[in-house]
Amino acid sequence: MSTAPMPILDAAEPWWKGAVIYQIYPRSFADANGDGVGDLPGIAARLEHVAGLGVDAIWVSPFFTSPMRDFGYDVADFCGVDPVFGTIADFDALVEKAHGLGLKVMIDQVYSHSSDQHPWFAESRSSRDNPRADWYVWADPKPDGSPPSNWQSVFGGPAWQWDARRGQYYLHNFLPEQPDLNLHNPEVQEAILGVARFWLERGVDGFRIDALNFAMHDPLLRDNPPLPQTNRPRSRPFDFQDKIHNQSHPDIPRFIERLAAEMRRHGAVFSMAEVGGDHWAREMALYTQGDSRLDSAYGFNFLYAERLTPGLVVDALSVWPDAPGHGWPSWAFENHDAPRAISRWVAPNHAEAFARMKMLLLLTLRGNAILYQGEELGLGQVDIPFDRLVDPEAIANWPMTLSRDGVRTPMPWVADAQDRGFGSVDPWLPHGAEHGALAVDRQEADATSLLRWTRRLIALRRDEPALRAGSIRIVEAGEALLVFEREHPAGDTLRCVFNLSDRAQDFDAGNGELRIATGDHDGGVLGAYAALVTRI
Template sequence: MTLDHTPADTPLGEPAETSPDSSARPWWQGAAIYQIYPRSFQDSNGDGVGDLAGITRRLDYVAALGVDAIWISPFFTSPMRDFGYDVADYCGIDPVFGTMADFDALVARAHELGLKVLIDQVYAHTSDLHAWFADSRQNRDNPKADWYVWQDPNEDGTPPNNWQSVFGGPAWTWDARRRQYYMHTFLKEQPQLNMHNPEVQDAVLAVARFWLERGVDGFRLDALNHAMHDPELRNNPPAPEDGRARSRPFDYQIKKYSQSHPGMVAVVEKLRAVCDEFPGVHTVAEIGGDHPQADRRAYTAGDHRLNSAYGFDFLYAPALTAGFVAETLARWELAPGETGGWPSWAFENHDAPRAVSRWCTPEDRPAFARVKMALLTALRGNVIVYQGEELGLVQDEIPFEQLQDPEAIANWPLTLSRDGVRTPFPWEETASGGFTTGAPWLPMSGENLARAAAVQEADSESLLHFTRHLLSLRKAIPALHHGSLIDCTADGSLLTFERDAGTARVRCLFNLSAEPIDLPEPAEGMIVLSVNGADHDRLPAYGALWLGIA
């Protein structure tokens, strides 16, 4: 591994933060964002669950990585049926995570360290214990009767249509009070908000304004293309067989009518208008589904919608191949005159298995983790690093009796548990990893404890130090930070592309296989980064080069 810093006199341009156009660029363009799953980051009170005060305690570590912002997964009041994504009070802090004073202290400390703070917003649904739903379900004529998606049964008592829940079974649950079904794309405890209702739109915009006034710098918008449905409730068509395993009824449909309603674009524009009342706010939408690119483009087109979007392209991909990467990046590249926003990329998050467990054999993990991180940090757009990814953590195996994930429990054993990527962060190589003085809410494996932050801090050749170096290079080199992506090609296991900032370019070569590649011609350019021993003539197994080109 080569850790040579870029000399000041290289032809790669001024550092991104001091280059002539830096004042005209928003802070988030090219940013690296660190996702924190609060239950599993740091426990400050010994109850085995991470909390806001714990995050504040560890912010120096995050800042030292070289990221620009943190994204904190939900910490709002919740019964925790889906661990915070079932919100019972959008403007309240769940006691398991602390208090509003703890949150204010976190934001203040983050800002002192130069970190922006993004938080989740969940507008597609609430908890069934939210006060809005308690009112809505009472009868059909109360002030909030139309705040959720209610519908009469068919004549035979069956649900209104064939829509299916992500977590298994119909997307409809019967409610005896109203003698109607209510819709839920996820758990039955997560009733769907009726985003067609202007009062609902105003209510969620008021939530956004509440947190912006509290000092947050932006939002990650959960399942945003699930937030509006077809009001005619037409049946979804069947999905053709595509070779993928089907473990849920949800997998058997094209979600033509249950998500991606075009009317959601107008709500996005209203949200952007609220965010524009505050300086420097960043918005990034999570856009899922089998064909998400149309929504990603629509939600981020122009300067009056969201700043960025990401999907599950890499998060659920079974393999990281050169061809797949090239095809995925191409979907975000624009033709002349076309608009479509700024991409965000993630290889791991709280919903997806650890990439080193998906994409390589155990013996290749050390080398693969480096090339994977080098690829992520070379991509055009924003990059999201999930907590522990910088340590090369693997997917933990959680026995059935210790599962917490409702999706894994419902679909056992065919759905890989999300708990395996949510296990506590290993700060040190001790029984509880320095995460808690009590019993951690999920078990911690010896394999990941051996990758603890303290262990890697003491090893200058560790993935932790390598990640810091990559992030520093990305920030220092304009072409990598915010330049365009050109000439992306895949040739077998070899992926190549260039990043261009107008005055200088960086050519990037990646060998995404366990077999070495002898280059037909020596690669031209000054070596900015060599991964796993790569040189101008040869990319060893999982080798990579970043080359500066004048």
């Protein structure tokens, strides 16, 4: 079997439009040196599996030098590789191998904050008049000694940390060990653009930009207003505020334009922002507006949703009109920050059928599809006991949330091996007890497995211009049934029909030719979690 992806059908479109992107969480993908933590050589050793799916690109989560308080998203050297993951030579080798397999390489970029162990911060906190004194967000206390504003951090508690060295507070929207950079400062912007250039010159093909709407703050330090009461649970003080002053600053698009210009000077490089928060729809549209900003963005529409419904899909699609001047969407049902979709959206007795339907839905939506490692195997969320938790968010909010640790467990490669083929018997997080039966080797040997199904669907997406880059029109979106049509001038019109419920539904697929189907679909009745695509 060839592992190189097929050529893009429309050479006029950029490589990333309609791409399938495979996210790799390095700590948990494959361990080449047996120390319990996955690494860059481990990724390279298992890259044929990813290329064999037929995806267009890999997105590698942070591997930068870090004290690992937030497992790589607290960066101590933006241009360095942490020794636990390997060396810069290992990264170069990974890029070379990926390109040889026909895969583009995307990496994370963290621009809103650094680690408190970064040399920039060490200098900034040393005095109020050093050359980098204004590279982070510092503020005097209120007269009573309390923090400068009411802003709250994502991980719980105030977003301000007192620092006795300067006699001031510094801003941290995440952990206290993750101080916020001051991107209002032109010198900081230049330094960050230098980081981007460093990786672009090493051959990366795209960036996933972390927490972009946190990149700038309100210099007036105005208090955030309260959010109106909703039905959503509130487990953190952060959830009670409308975060209009510690994120979402109107100058962020100007920085985005500088970053996008730098990327485009290096050719067909793809830019994709992570945008969460209460104003995600407006910000995703703003950050991808026109031709001078980012190519795409993805949010948390699906990642934190308790149910997969037709209404959820329609609402998500409505943010991305197919019109000039609007960006191109990217979709993820799972990632390293959200519990496995199988565990959120369906009862265990329907998991197998649901996984097949869910994969078909993801790969037929208009936009890019992001697969998180193990999603092609149907992995479920692992219940990590409290004494094994390492994720600071999970520890702080236990037992209120399904922890991020439970989605970051090691990838199962070999069902009957003691280490599941990961490379170490005692990895940094425990293996999922039920994941052995879903291992790659076992699914490769089963023609009906989810892994083999995923490969078929990605091939279908490449064969059909309508699925890769066509328009989308909602035909029906009821309580359970979702029907939409994909159309492209270079191809046929496809009708996609999904039953998102555990009960059979009447449906009309028209008189078209069946292209692919999963589940029962006879006699005008679509079975529980069944779906099909027809050419009309």
